[in-house]
Amino acid sequence: MKESEHIDDTVNHLFRxxxxxxxxxxxKIFGTENIEMAEDVVQDxxxxxxxxxxxxxxxxxxxxxxxxxxxxxxxxxxxxxxYSTLIDFSDPDKQxxxxxxxxxTTMDNYWKEDQIQDxxxxxxxxxxxxDISEENQITFILKSLCGFSTKEIARSFLTSEDTISKRLYxxxxxxxxxxxxxxxxxxxxxxxxxxxxxxAIYLMFNEGYNSTHADQLIRKDLIEQAMLLCxxxxxxxxxxxxEVYALMAxxxxxxxxxxxxxxxxxxLILLSKQDRTQWDTAIIQSGQAYLNKAAFGSKLxxxxxxxxxxxxxxxxxxxxxxxxxxxxxxxxxxxNLTYDPVVLLNRCMVVLELQGADKAxxxxxxxxxxxxxxxYYLYHATLGEIYMRMHQNTKAVIHYQKAIQLTxxxxxxxxxxxxxxxxxx
Amino acid sequence: xxxxxxxxxxxxxxxDSKSQREQEEHMQHWMQWIDGIAKKxxxxxxxxxxxxxxxxxxxxxxxxxRPLTETKELVGGYIIVKAETLEEATEMxxxxxxxxxxxxxxxxxxxxxN
Numbered sequence: 001m002k003e004s005e006h007i008d009d010t011v012n013h014l015f016r017x018x019x020x021x022x023x024x025x026x027x028k029i030f031g032t033e034n035i036e037m038a039e040d041v042v043q044d045x046x047x048x049x050x051x052x053x054x055x056x057x058x059x060x061x062x063x064x065x066x067x068x069x070x071x072x073x074x075x076x077x078x079x080x081x082x083y084s085t086l087i088d089f090s091d092p093d094k095q096x097x098x099x100x101x102x103x104x105t106t107m108d109n110y111w112k113e114d115q116i117q118d119x120x121x122x123x124x125x126x127x128x129x130x131d132i133s134e135e136n137q138i139t140f141i142l143k144s145l146c147g148f149s150t151k152e153i154a155r156s157f158l159t160s161e162d163t164i165s166k167r168l169y170x171x172x173x174x175x176x177x178x179x180x181x182x183x184x185x186x187x188x189x190x191x192x193x194x195x196x197x198x199x200a201i202y203l204m205f206n207e208g209y210n211s212t213h214a215d216q217l218i219r220k221d222l223i224e225q226a227m228l229l230c231x232x233x234x235x236x237x238x239x240x241x242x243e244v245y246a247l248m249a250x251x252x253x254x255x256x257x258x259x260x261x262x263x264x265x266x267x268l269i270l271l272s273k274q275d276r277t278q279w280d281t282a283i284i285q286s287g288q289a290y291l292n293k294a295a296f297g298s299k300l301x302x303x304x305x306x307x308x309x310x311x312x313x314x315x316x317x318x319x320x321x322x323x324x325x326x327x328x329x330x331x332x333x334x335x336n337l338t339y340d341p342v343v344l345l346n347r348c349m350v351v352l353e354l355q356g357a358d359k360a361x362x363x364x365x366x367x368x369x370x371x372x373x374x375x376y377y378l379y380h381a382t383l384g385e386i387y388m389r390m391h392q393n394t395k396a397v398i399h400y401q402k403a404i405q406l407t408x409x410x411x412x413x414x415x416x417x418x419x420x421x422x423x424x425x
Numbered sequence: 426x427x428x429x430x431x432x433x434x435x436x437x438x439x440x441d442s443k444s445q446r447e448q449e450e451h452m453q454h455w456m457q458w459i460d461g462i463a464k465k466x467x468x469x470x471x472x473x474x475x476x477x478x479x480x481x482x483x484x485x486x487x488x489x490x491r492p493l494t495e496t497k498e499l500v501g502g503y504i505i506v507k508a509e510t511l512e513e514a515t516e517m518x519x520x521x522x523x524x525x526x527x528x529x530x531x532x533x534x535x536x537x538x539n
Contacts, residue, residue: 092463096456100473101502105449105456 007053014062015046016225020145021116022070024123027182029074029097029110031088032126032175037077039144045069071111078103118184120145121236124229126182128196132171137200138207139167146225156207156218158408184238191299194239198247198303201226205251209258216266223258227251245294246303252287253310256280268415272319284314305334324354341373348382357389377406384419393423426507428469428535429514431521435497436528437476454522462506462517471504501528505535 019042026038045066059065078097081087089098096102109115127141135157142148142156143164150168154161174180185193208222230248233239260278261269291307309330316322331347334340344367352360364382373379380402387396400416400423407413440448462468476499480489492499501523508514511534518530 092460092466092468095463095468095470096460099459099471099504101452101471101504102456102459105452106460109456 003057004054007050007058010058010062011046011050011053014049014066015147016221017228018063018066019046019147020123021120022067023144024119024182025110025116026070026074027123028119029094029107030077032180032182034087035144035172035175041070041073041077042147044073067111071107075103075107078107117232117236119182120232121239122182122184124197124233125185125193126175126180127171128193128200129174129180130196132174134200134203136167136171137196138204139164140171141200141204141229142225143168145229148221152218152221155215156222184236187238190238191241194233194241194244197233198230198243201229202247202251202303204229205254209254220258223251223255227255242294242297242299243301243303245290246301246307249287249290249294250303250307250310252283252290253307253314256283256287256314262411266411268411271313276317279314287311287314300333300337302334302337302340305330305337322353324350328354341367341370342376342378345373345376345379345382348386352382352386352389357386360386361390375406377403377412380406381416384416388419388423396423426467426509427511427514427537428505429508429511430503430505430533430535431471431514431518432500432531432533433502433521433523434500434529434531436523436526437496437499437501439527451522451526458520458522459504461520462504467507467517469505469507471502473502474500476501497527497529 022042022045023035023038026041027035030037048069049062049066053059053062078087082089082098087094089095093106096106123145124141127145128137132140139153139157142153143150148156150161150164154164157164184190204222205226208219208226227248230244230251233244234248257274257279259280260274260276263269287307288311291311294304294307309327312323312327312330328347328350331343331350334343335347345364348360348364351363360382364379364386367373367379380399384396384399384403387393387399397420400420404413404416407416443451459468459471476492478492480491480493481487482489494500506514506517508517511532514532514534518532521528521530524530
């Protein structure tokens with residue numbers, strides 16, 4: 001029993017780490033019109049690993065075993081489809097896959113280590129094409145590059161498997177129709193294209209970080225995968241951009257505090273009440289290192305500022321030591337760069353800390369007519385907090401109730417219920 | 426453009442005497458050579474041939490269970506390429522890595538269409 005658990009763990013871990021790379025290589029071989037073929041080969045290799053290792057034990061180099069199995073399977077498929085039109089062999093590189101003289105060697109060359117990393121990055125850029133909607137981007141990345149099952153993605157997004165399948169289908173259709181060829185953008189497009197990739201990574205991270213669902217494992221998984229994707233951008237010279245380092249730093253500062261945000265029972269703990277000794281200093285330190293590296297070039301991204309804010313929270317020994325004036329300054333810089341109602345809302349919380357409820361209420365009223373923000377539970381939670389401090393209890397309760405309606409997280413609903421109880425007592 | 430077939434002959438004994446590593450390295454050279462031809466859009470295809478087989482004699486009734494060629498004349502494979510002239514095709518064929526491993530290459534023009 002122990003041994004088989006060990007195998008499951010190894011396979012799961014390996015699969016999360018390697019399946020995306022294998023898919024990327026196989027997509028390069030089969031073409032983006034055959035993404036499913038690539039996913040099937042990887043799935044097959046995994047199933048075979050589970051079956052074989054159960055009897056013969058885990059091989060010395062499980063990763064190499066998995067890659068070899070996928071490669072051999074790919075050779076079989078190429079041989080079988082040599083004369084079919086399913087795979088397009090017209091490209092000179094692929095033409096070499098059609099002859100016994102060159103098939104094995106060509107195939108080996110597709111699986112060279114330095115190449116794999118590039119293929120993986122190229123696939124990331126392809127998934128984040130401007131024409132693909134954000135939610136479809138993340139869905140597809142989770143499936144193809146992070147080895148999530150449709151079921152796991154559905155649980156991550158709190159939606160049905162059917163919805164996820166439809167999203168995946170749409171993206172695959174897009175690839176098919178436009179014959180997308182994954183490639184790392186050239187140096188004059190890299191900044192622009194990386195922005196979309198970073199956006200997708202950050203959304204994925206937030207999906208895990210914000211406690212919109214109770215499943216701890218899934219949340220950790222999302223956080224880990226988002227950080228893995230960002231790290232792989234940092235592993236290649238072309239994509240070592242300041243904003244990539246900044247996002248990495250930001251995610252470190254958040255991830256370091258993730259365990260202290262919930263009680264063992266899964267209840268939300270406010271920043272002011274978190275046990276700061278639980279924060280992971282090692283991750284905070286690597287965040288600092290990333291933030292230092294982010295400080296080259298002339299570009300200041302929103303990630304830089306968000307990281308700076310998160311860093312201020314990380315270095316405050318106690319809640320009362322928080323450098324609120326500095327944080328307020330960062331918020332102002334952020335809002336100067338780009339208008340973001342959610343950030344404006346967060347700024348109101350800082351104003352509340354620094355200047356009191358009256359000023360905070362004035363600040364929150366500057367968020368005008370924004371239909372999106374009015375459906376955002378934290379908008380109402382913030383208003384609830386402000387009114388509570390102004391002792392306008394009826395208004396406070398109304399807004400907390402709104403917040404309860406708008407969040408799907410049980411922990412957060414409970415948190416707001418406690419707030420209401422506090423107001424009414 | 427005309428089409429030419431390169432017939433690769435002999436060299437099997439030497440091949441068999443090499444280690445797997447040497448064979449793999451040698452096949453990398455084949456790949457690079459063919460890749461060069463493909464990159465110039467002159468490669469049409471080709472296959473390696475397994476040494477075993479049958480020979481059917483004239484008349485079509487008698488069958489011998491092996492190729493009847495001498496070992497050094499045995500065709501081990503072929504590729505088909507495009508080239509303007511026999512001379513150009515011959516120059517291309519001179520790059521064949523098999524020539525360093527005791528194979529010979531016979532360059533033959535495919536019978537023209539008109």
